[in-house]
Amino acid sequence: MGFPLGGWLSAVDAVLAAACAWLVLGAVAVAAPASLRLARALYPAGALVGLALAATALASLAGAETTRVLMLGLPGLPFHARLDALSAFFLLLLASVAAGVSVYTRGSLRHGAETAPGVQCLCYHVFLASMALVLVADDAYFFMVAWETMALASFFLVTSDHRHAEIRRAGYLYLLIAHLGAISILLCFGALQAGTGDYRFDAMRALQQPAGWGSVAFALALAGFGAKAGLVPLHIWLPEAHPAAPSPVSALMSAVMLKTAVYGLMRVTLDLIGFPLWWWGVVALVVGLASALFGVIFAATQSDMKRLLAYSSIENIGLIVAGFGLALLFRGFGMGSLAALALTAALYHCLNHAFFKGLLFLATGSVLHATSERSLGRLGGLIHRMPWVAWCALIGSAAIAGLPPLNGFVSEWLLLQAFLFTPGLPQGYVNMIVPVAGAAVALAAALSGYVMVKFFGVVFLGQPRDARASEAHDAGPWERGALVWLAAGCVVLGLAPTLVLALLEPVTQRFTGYALAGLGSGWLFLAPIDAERASYSPLLFFAVAVLLVGAAWLAVRAFYHGRVRRAPPWDCGFPWLTARMQDSAEGFGQPVKVVFRPVFRIDGEAPSPGDARPRYRESAEDRLWYWLYLPIARAVERVTSLVTVLQRGRISVYLMYSFATLLVLLFFIR
Amino acid sequence: MNASALVAQLTEVVLAILLAPLLSGWVNQCRAWMQNRRGPGLLQPYRVLAKLFEKEVVLAHNASSLFRASPYLIFGCLVLAAAIVPTVGTDLPLNPAADAIALVGLLAVARFFIALAGMDVGTAFGSLGARREMMVGFLAEPALLMVLFTASLISHSTSLSTIVETLAHREFVIYPSMAFAGVAFTMVSLAENARIPVDNPATHLELTMIHEAMVLEYSGRHLAMIEWAASLKLFVYSCIGLALFLPFGVAQGGDWLGLLLALPALAAKLAAGGAALAAIEMVSAKMRIFRAPEFLGTAFMLAVLALLVHVLLER
Numbered sequence: 007m008g009f010p011l012g013g014w015l016s017a018v019d020a021v022l023a024a025a026c027a028w029l030v031l032g033a034v035a036v037a038a039p040a041s042l043r044l045a046r047a048l049y050p051a052g053a054l055v056g057l058a059l060a061a062t063a064l065a066s067l068a069g070a071e072t073t074r075v076l077m078l079g080l081p082g083l084p085f086h087a088r089l090d091a092l093s094a095f096f097l098l099l100l101a102s103v104a105a106g107v108s109v110y111t112r113g114s115l116r117h118g119a120e121t122a123p124g125v126q127c128l129c130y131h132v133f134l135a136s137m138a139l140v141l142v143a144d145d146a147y148f149f150m151v152a153w154e155t156m157a158l159a160s161f162f163l164v165t166s167d168h169r170h171a172e173i174r175r176a177g178y179l180y181l182l183i184a185h186l187g188a189i190s191i192l193l194c195f196g197a198l199q200a201g202t203g204d205y206r207f208d209a210m211r212a213l214q215q216p217a218g219w220g221s222v223a224f225a226l227a228l229a230g231f232g233a234k235a236g237l238v239p240l241h242i243w244l245p246e247a248h249p250a251a252p253s254p255v256s257a258l259m260s261a262v263m264l265k266t267a268v269y270g271l272m273r274v275t276l277d278l279i280g281f282p283l284w285w286w287g288v289v290a291l292v293v294g295l296a297s298a299l300f301g302v303i304f305a306a307t308q309s310d311m312k313r314l315l316a317y318s319s320i321e322n323i324g325l326i327v328a329g330f331g332l333a334l335l336f337r338g339f340g341m342g343s344l345a346a347l348a349l350t351a352a353l354y355h356c357l358n359h360a361f362f363k364g365l366l367f368l369a370t371g372s373v374l375h376a377t378s379e380r381s382l383g384r385l386g387g388l389i390h391r392m393p394w395v396a397w398c399a400l401i402g403s404a405a406i407a408g409l410p411p412l413n414g415f416v417s418e419w420l421l422l423q424a425f426l427f428t429p430g431l432p433q434g435y436v437n438m439i440v441p442v443a444g445a446a447v448a449l450a451a452a453l454s455g456y457v458m459v460k461f462f463g464v465v466f467l468g469q470p471r472d473a474r475a476s477e478a479h480d481a482g483p484w485e486r487g488a489l490v491w492l493a494a495g496c497v498v499l500g501l502a503p504t505l506v507l508a509l510l511e512p513v514t515q516r517f518t519g520y521a522l523a524g525l526g527s528g529w530l531f532l533a534p535i536d537a538e539r540a541s542y543s544p545l546l547f548f549a550v551a552v553l554l555v556g557a558a559w560l561a562v563r564a565f566y567h568g569r570v571r572r573a574p575p576w577d578c579g580f581p582w583l584t585a586r587m588q589d590s591a592e593g594f595g596q597p598v599k600v601v602f603r604p605v606f607r608i609d610g611e612a613p614s615p616g617d618a619r620p621r622y623r624e625s626a627e628d629r630l631w632y633w634l635y636l637p638i639a640r641a642v643e644r645v646t647s648l649v650t651v652l653q654r655g656r657i658s659v660y661l662m663y664s665f666a667t668l669l670v671l672l673f674f675i676r
Numbered sequence: 677m678n679a680s681a682l683v684a685q686l687t688e689v690v691l692a693i694l695l696a697p698l699l700s701g702w703v704n705q706c707r708a709w710m711q712n713r714r715g716p717g718l719l720q721p722y723r724v725l726a727k728l729f730e731k732e733v734v735l736a737h738n739a740s741s742l743f744r745a746s747p748y749l750i751f752g753c754l755v756l757a758a759a760i761v762p763t764v765g766t767d768l769p770l771n772p773a774a775d776a777i778a779l780v781g782l783l784a785v786a787r788f789f790i791a792l793a794g795m796d797v798g799t800a801f802g803s804l805g806a807r808r809e810m811m812v813g814f815l816a817e818p819a820l821l822m823v824l825f826t827a828s829l830i831s832h833s834t835s836l837s838t839i840v841e842t843l844a845h846r847e848f849v850i851y852p853s854m855a856f857a858g859v860a861f862t863m864v865s866l867a868e869n870a871r872i873p874v875d876n877p878a879t880h881l882e883l884t885m886i887h888e889a890m891v892l893e894y895s896g897r898h899l900a901m902i903e904w905a906a907s908l909k910l911f912v913y914s915c916i917g918l919a920l921f922l923p924f925g926v927a928q929g930g931d932w933l934g935l936l937l938a939l940p941a942l943a944a945k946l947a948a949g950g951a952a953l954a955a956i957e958m959v960s961a962k963m964r965i966f967r968a969p970e971f972l973g974t975a976f977m978l979a980v981l982a983l984l985v986h987v988l989l990e991r
Contacts, residue, residue: 386798387738387798389740389742389796390738390740400742404785404788407784407788408781408784409781409784409785409788410774410778410781410782410785415778415781418777419777419778419781422777422821422825423777423834426825426828426829426834427832437987438984438987438988440987441825441980441983441984441987442980442983442984444822444825444983445818445822445976445979445980445983448817448818448821448822449814449818449976451817451818452784452813452814452815452817452818453814455784455787455788455810455813455814455817456810456811456813456814458788459788459791459792459795459806459810460810462792463791463792463795463796463803463806464795467740467742467792467795467796467798468795468796468797468798468802468803469738469797469798531772531773533772537772538833538835538838539832539833539834539835540775540777540833540834540835541772541773541775541835542773542774542775542777542778543772543773543774546770546773547756547773547774547778550756550759550770550773551752551753551756552752554751554752554755554756555748555749555751555752555753556752557752558748558751558752558755558901559748562729562748562897562901565729566729566730566897567732569732569733569896570732570733570735570896571732571733571734571735572734572735572736572737573734573735573736573737574736574737575736575737575738575797575798575799575893576734576736576799576892576893577797577799577800577801577802577892577893578801578892580799580800583799583800585798587799587800588795588798588799588800588802588803589795589800589803589804589806589807593803593807594803594807596807597807597808597810597811597969598811600966600969601811601815601969601973
């Protein structure tokens, strides 16, 4: 399959044109910033651009690499763009999710937002375009420009409700961590160019790095891209920024922007450095699993819908990085086919996470709009008032929980297979790590089931805990369309894994030298190694399950009466039932809090039995704030307070400083 | 795929559906005998099912369609699970469609929906039961997966048929890893099937119940499906245990005589397993609910240890 327009427009040109189209849409929006009608027209256009881009990416996945040098940039360092299989895969992810989110945003535009709709539309489309450019950038300069544009555009989107102090604070934290990450990435490129001063990726690929500098570059890349992806301990901005941002923005950030960081990590490690050492894989594996477990344990105790989903994103990114680490480990030991399997699992999970997390963030957006409430403790029973949102969210929740036959299960299945079929590795200790790491993945997957039962059960099931939840209305047609699009993605990705694996084959071929061995075993069966070892057929599985459930239903229908009587809930005969007696979000998280107590910093007070005015308070916080961030903040504060000694507030003193500096410099340079 | 495979597959499904309540009845009867009671008889579960199917459904005002669909869904999932586990023959048509990981996933689907159904009406007990069920689940599921992984590593396959064939047709070697895995599996299946010491299927004692709390709002045919599914779950777990630890007498593909002989072998093994379960329940006391994580954490650790023992000693 080649790119169809090959004659006059190469695939990379088409991608650049799509990015330009998004930028133009943004620019048009500023012409009438206050006009809601204009913005309503522009978002669907942006979705169409997204679909076109998705088609381009899909067509060019198996095609040849195409490059383009742009007439922009610095003199002597023009922007280089390049589209290869890895870029095309991530562009497909970006464009297909962005199409859904744009349609949703069209539906959720309303009067009375704080930022003018035109400005919001500009930031939104600049954000999309910059993510596309990050994915095709082929020199460090272009990459950093696109990367920073992405960070700034998303910062302005996060702070679009900037009148609230906590939203400004969240935005600041996000910007801070984003820039710490950017510095690290910049230094990584510095290490990669190895003193040649040539910042083209082509030149970096051609260089043979010494192992020491390669390791430095890997460490910097892991820190820099890890800060963007939300790996522990640089995850702290995620649970702050996601609740602050409008829901479509949270969806884009979580579903797509975190994946650009995964893309960057893969690009630098597998492509630019080119020779992964096995112990990098162990580092990535450990960091990834720590993030996965940390994320899911904290997600289980959250009582804010979007914070819960943000922590769940940390978990999923952790699983992706763990899969990637496993791929590095195998690659480092020269086991290409297993590296291909682990890399496939990681990439597949990227795609899955984009769809289900985008879906759930959009669903919380509809819930938030209908009830103006983010706290789980005031929701409930929404399946009756918002059936469309509820059933789509159920698909998303089941997919995140890793239930067959949806998409989350397929990538977890592949990941577990990669862990399981580790033949004897040359390193004894690593041999022991791999099964234990597999156990950690299994634990994280099981815990995510817990988290999703909590999320879906508390928000959509039960009785409304608050008046506003009982007066909610369902999402509008545009929002429904977007939700159904993403939910359909979850189902299709779950039922047709062999198609996705065929799409991923050029990527694994390019970076590990191997395709999955079992690809030839037919479209029905997913058998990554060979059919004897493991196979799974979601279609057959699903068909038999539907058949059995349907047969059970029909049989009961046929043989027994259908009498149903409606009555008040029984609840063991307890008559004074109120909605507040259901489990709250905190209550549902209690077992996890008890089982994993050492992870949390728990602070609270409980009333004594005879207390006339009982007060109950409990908070479970992230220990890393106190162990890592507060000490750093205090140290910075102390240093800056020392510097203030220099500030005298008199211009003559400052002139004297300049004079003295000049003298000192002259002394050195002369 | 040949005729005998299809016959084995169908036999398995029909046997599971029909005999699962009998296994529950057998366990209860054994327990009664050990406690010097007469017991309700082996057929009591069938009588209960018949009674429940005849009764009308009393549905809470605010029960959603999810609540009404869940019993069928859970039942279907567990029948499918029973179809995947090789109990009478190993050459099953469904075998390439779902492996050991898919089996664990299928059990997770059933748990997910029964927990959601428990929360649907919005009663205090329902959400309490759902929360506890998921607490048991998040520790038991990875432990079960690790047990299956140990067997998969021994047989170099996650396909359940290959596992059973490998384990059944080796020279008699005692794998130390399988000993650890066996203990872990027993603990997991006690917890997952709501047996003593984690839960008590016989009482509605509100402070300690897990499974019963979730299904309190169900009645009539819905409750019948749930009860049937619960006995299917016990059947499936027993079959997994037999497949992993006593895989003898299971027919190879295409062997008609073997298929015939497999049936009495299965019956004998299930009877012995049921009696052992009743004995375990007899001699242990119900734990406090917050001891359950310790119990299951131990099971998880044992299962991981089994895996490590295999990696370190048996390769």
